[in-house]
Amino acid sequence: MSDHIILPEGSIEKQTTTLNLGPTHPATHGVFQNILEMDGERVLKSVSTVGYIHRAFEKIAERRPLYQITPLTDRLNYCSSPINNMGWHIACERLLGIQIPKRVDYLRVIIMELARISDHLICNSIVGVDSGAYTGFLYLMQYRELIYEIYEEICGSRLTTTIGRIGGFERNFSPAAFQKLEKFLKEYPRALKEFENLFTRNRIFMERTIGCGPISAERALNYGFTGPNLRAAGVDYDVRVHTPYSSYQDFDFIVPVGSTGDCYDRFLVRNEEMWQSLSIIEQAFQKVKEFKGADAEVFHADAPDYYLPKKKDVYTKMEALIYHFKIVMGEIDMPVGEVYSPVEGANGELGFYLISDGGRTPYRLHFRRPCFIYYQAFEELVKGGMLSDAIITMSSLNLIAGEMDA
């Protein structure tokens, strides 16, 4: 080096390249940043930064009555918000000790499994996009539309659903909702089969994903993996089976497991879960059809303190008016207690840790967000691999920025 040129220290000796991936890189599918230290195309080190869309939900929840927290849960994993809504309502019901009728449980199962399908469908087709196959994504997207139309028929909204109430649903499923559900059940299996034909034994896809971002079962458990990512590593842990909620024990389904925990296994596990979800929806649909007479009209539990009365009654009956006022203004005291209520979210165990000190709002509410916990393994997953593998690994982990940052 000549004497008169002063270069920044370390710039010549440095053998590696620093690459900034994110926070708004199209390949990250969410707002989070990775600073990669690259040797050629190999990733030596990765530092993840999260929190770009942190909205302090846990703090806000400390000032809100239960119903006003439901819209916050929408915005956790926004690809499957009904699961979050119902997980939250189930947590409240556990705290309040509300018994849910079977029909409501089955209706909830239908919605939650639809949400799981819509989430897995996005995740798997995005893995396809990142490995160069755009077709699957475009093709399956129209079936997510069918799912959103079912939500729309039930609660009126599509993405951030705020579906249901504490104790059940705001109204019974309309005949149109059941028709749309039937249509979905009829059309989706064919599309999913085609999607599988496109990917599962596709030589290019297999070469791209097999052995990419693998994790052993032991490491996955240590890293706090749950959901499809843990099952792809070979651990058959599923909250629906281990801690049944919403009458999942009444259904017959298989928990698919992988063996290597790589992107291919995660893809296969998610695909098989979609088939299982379809089967659960069909079983639930059958069970719902079996209710006759007055039972077929049940769509909420008898919990007047927390379930909003019918609008017609509010205008004509004194008690209904009082309850309506108290619920809307959030003036009902909760029982003292602390409860941890997990549900199987689309990407893992979604837990609600709710502490009540007997006030009108939670004393403390913590969301156990599966993404946030397993994203810390990303560095280990991509280390030593190629940059393009890091991208696929990221999308196959199903990282949702809204859930990660809460």
Next chain:
Amino acid sequence: MKLTNEIIKLKLTEKFGEELTAWQEPYGMLTFTASKELNLKVLQFLYDDEELKFRFLTDLQAVHYPGNKGAELAVVYHLHNMVDNVRLRFKVFTDIEKPDVFSATALYKSANWMERETYDFFGVNFIGHPNLIRVLNVEEMDYFPMRKEFPLEDQKRIDKDDEMFGR
């Protein structure tokens, strides 16, 4: 033999004696309090014991009790034995003036970010943590926002007329 809360309680009392207090079972989940020096020993014992096998850290977070003088912050661990499918919860209380708690990162990799989050929002100083910096909030922040002394909205705001809304 099925692992029940009684057996867990018996084994833990056998090992730690009177150090573990406040035994409860809210909504069926065994809950107890350990002194904060013992948190790693309890975690390690629950992990290693051939019968207990609590080897999955489900959740780790803190709660602030401002009225609880000398033990304002509670760090809450949720553990899961996946083989027998039993969960338990234990808490360690610490003084807010000196919120030092041993880090569980050596035992659980997943504790890394969960402890960072707890530090971020409550200021619990995890001793032995490899990289205890803020995770969700900006680094320049000089307070811990989830503590109860930080109100969500200034109650004395005058630029907003909301007397009709009961606030």
